[in-house]
Amino acid sequence: MMKFELRKEILMLIDSKREDDYWDFKVKYHSNSANLLHDIICMANNRVDRDAYIIFGVVDGTYEVVGVKDDENRRTQQHMIDFLKDKKFVSGIRPRVEVRNFIISGLEVDVLVIKNSTDTPYYLTEDYKDQGRIVRANHIYTRVGDTNTDINRSADINNVEYLWKKRFLLTRSPLEQVLKRLENKSEWKNGEGGYYNCIKPEFTITINNEDDEYDRRIPEFYSYALINSSTMYRELRIKYFNTQLFNDLIVILDGGRYSTPAPKWAFLNFGEHKVHADYPFKYFTMDSASYKLNEFLYNEEDQEEAHVRRRFFEVVLLFNDELEKETFLEYVHHYEDDFINKLNTCDDYFSVDVDTDHHRDHIVERLKTGKVLNQMLLDFRFRWGYL
Template structure:
């Protein structure tokens, strides 16, 4: 959500399938209306974030009505607490937040109902006039009435969304990989290890040892056994390859993961990297497969995993990564304050490699981990 997007919706002077206007915040005796509106928006058929824009008077030509002094105003935590108290099916609740926007002396709030694959959201116990087991949605600019359920085709669409049936094959694969317990090993999978998704066996993932790949990265030296084995991780829908990732076996086979991606930061006017780092971005295919292969069912695997992750940056989004790079570029001159208590593993000499370069990359990775914590604390 951004300010220009909300302003564009206001200028349309009409409500729609994923946005609604309220002149003021919901009164205390209108909690059922608030919950009902949130559920309808969470189950919107546009498959995207939805907005309840508070502080726009649609009966007065969609003019602003500032919420600065509104006694019923809520922040994100209050709204989350309100949702948490309700009995949703499976304990799965809509994800909501409140964003405030300034327009000169006017301030409006936007209740953001974040898009989710967990649809349909519905109650198992009634809350005032909001009925249990009724599935509410929003069609065009109208919500399902509280005493009714949505039409069957719309309910089917919401269930299809939950099971990934509205998504592309790669998007469905990423949904299914988030449930590793539902994957089975194919018989006769040696030397290629192949697994399939139990409910849709046309989705498969295989690992193939790639003997042509050989190389060392700084994070390998944090393992007891520093020698890697490199693999290809191939994701298929029927016979069509959806993606191919580089994988590696760490610490003598105790831990397996897709290799992280690489980015860097330039501290000068030139475009070369002065600092490089390895990273994952949450909800990327690399990170989802990384989580898929980590079972955490043995001490050796857990130790190898933890040592690996101490060297890798994990970002919420690509935007956060780019903002962090800017932060590092502006604060790298303060590097000495992050140098304390950094433990360095033993770096044995490897023919053909400049060990001092690998040491520096490892050292920088530990500084960047500390800087990322500080970056998030001051955002």
């Protein structure tokens, strides 16, 4: 989530004048580290399956913003990470946290973001004590509504069951389960015509290697950003038993060195009726099934493939999500003159061997568009900031 979007959400939570499942207000940072650890674990084990927030510098009850500038217990992100590092979590898996700072009503407010994960339930294997408060070993804490599990008790059995189901992906749809399991490549074996999951073999990925229809497709512009522009297309299907959950077009690039799902089209237009100002580009979002498959198919240990992938993503954009894409396009519209200037001065280093000059110019313009937009995306992220 972009920083300004998180700030907007925090303002909405303050305006709601209440606490709930995934956010809690604190007027100051914890003076007792056991209480801090307990709050973090409760938030990490929240029941709403999303990032959670502990918001410092807001009075619980009146919801007045008072800030944390002079708080003697104030901690940085590194302090929080170091604090969790030596705690005895089961299997050594601990919550991921980030600290973000905002100016709200002219005052500094800190937000401790506890990242959502399927590694629940988080719990300790050894008691942690501070000033008479004890976070108990083998106690599972959670948060229901605006209330944390008491530090001396374990959560109710129905809440504990939910957290274990979340870990084993039983709260997710079959497609969500497959996409999550793609993150662990060691679970998958290369079988005849594709892959199957070793733990849940009912999940399969098949790639159709023989289809003349796909072979007749014309290479997209990004094929010419690579040393070898030869391109093949295949169909990928994700199945649960015999039910097809998802299908995608796979592009095999650079003479077979790199395979990826085809990126999506998007269009940059500076005027409703200006056809000549319509700049198409290709992109992925990191939360999409296509990009998760891109990561799955990529062999990061193959140096040649890594080189091809870098060149591919020089002209294909990668967004965090659709919201970032739309916000970025607004940004480019605001800096239209900068975009046009960069496009006109972009070095033509692309070697495009096609039949006609018109076709070549068409491809080069799209290659330049992708390159320039990637440069502007870096500037956009620097200006707005990210979590």
